[in-house]
Amino acid sequence: MNLEDLQTNFQHILLDAECIDAGWVRESTRGLSSQDRLGIYHNAYRIRLIDVLLDTFEHTAVYLGDDWFHQLATAYVQSYHSTYTNIGLYGREFPRFLAEQLADDKEVSELALMDWKLRRAFDGADSTVMIHDDLQHLATAESGSIRLQPVPTLSISTQHFNTLDIWHAINQDQQPPVVERMAQPIDILIWRKGHSPHFRSLAKIESAAIALVCSGDTLEVIGAALEHDFPDVDVATEFGVMLHRWLDDEIISIPPQNVDVDARPSVQ
């Protein structure tokens, strides 16, 4: 048997649900049978990936309980092969998998998506954050040419249930509240400030504004869009308030070519 066939066969044995014996393994006169020896690798593959899911989806695992989480994680491992050299990325499809498996318990996949995004923010790309002094530069420029750049760890996800309350309760070792569908879905902002992932809920106008920032629109376009969608709001005043909060939260970065000040705070 050549190397390609051996590696392909070996890999199939690890990926298949049942571990079978293989004629290409040397039968030993001591200790375990060849099938039991292959079983060590077969089991280790599953244990390793389930451990990664447990680590990544910590709050989801607590919410589901050990047995149910293990059952779902085992099914995921059998259905999804890892294509990543970074094992930490293996859970990328797990929230979607949970949404399919637990169609009547959608708060579980929302909780899993939150776990996933917080973990990805933890070691996401660094950037130089914009500070309040930089607003002077913005004030002197034409709003038609100004674009804000979000920090690379920023993301928004929409929740339809009281998932945020459930996450907080689990995080504080408390009994999670009874799941409830909210009258209106809310958007959750997730990003990293300093070394720590952060999140908070967003009002409709702020979520819309951040989405426009992420799309690369100019301040002029953003202002016009917000005035159109929120006619009862004093958009100029509201945008100023939001911008100050974004700078406090460190969610706006400066493109590397525009960094001209030493010792700028850096999002790490």
Next chain:
Amino acid sequence: MTFGFGLGLRTQHYNDFLAAPQPVEWLEVISDNYMVDGGKPLAMLDQIRVNYPMVMHGVSMSIGAINGLDKDYLRKLKALEQRIEPLWVSDHLCWTGVHGRNMHDLLPLPYTLEALQVVKRNVEQAQEVLQRPLVLENVSSYVEFKTSEMTEWEFLTEVCQATGCELLLDINNIFVSAFNHGFSPASFIGGVPIDSVKQFHLAGHQNNGDHLIDTHDHSVCNDVWNLYRQALMHFGYVPTMIERDDRIPPLAELLSELDRARDIANDVLNSKIAV
């Protein structure tokens, strides 16, 4: 040149290394844990690197994979190498997956002439990117293959001689594989080129009676300490570290274990000088 004794840097010990100088001459970092875009892992690495020389130890190069090496992985590895300027860069003589899949395990190779050509090709590619010799570690294994045409130590010797790569001998892995497959650990130690050995790993394993599992979650057992003693007698001084990957104890416990390695090395090397 001597580099002394080191430990594997683990997240549980970041604060210990940042708070005060620790009695280790160098630290080994798992390359893959720092091949990320940013955040706390890289910030901690940069801060600790200021005070400690480092070596890089990878688990995902898959040097024995028939499909060849992942260029994106090599690019990220090179970037990390340029960032921390390690003493050397190591990975394992194994494969981790083929056809775009990753098993996230250190899978054993058949020791065949065909596998030898594949490993030589891949080592040369890695060394071309890294612009330095790669250091390869022997893995613990639980299966052997009917197609193997040589021993593991003969295979390693051929790879070293053909490519100029060097060796990280994991003393525990030699012990585990020797037990599981019934070969003599002394044959392994006596069978690899002395000048190629760059580093020793010492670690613990789990004894299941009729087989051993390389868990790296126990302290080093007496059998492995004895084998370390034999290795020192054969190779002379080699930079040595304690490798713990699970059930990480307080740093003081690992430092105590490292002191035992120092004591054994001093004892063996002074005896050699006296002889």
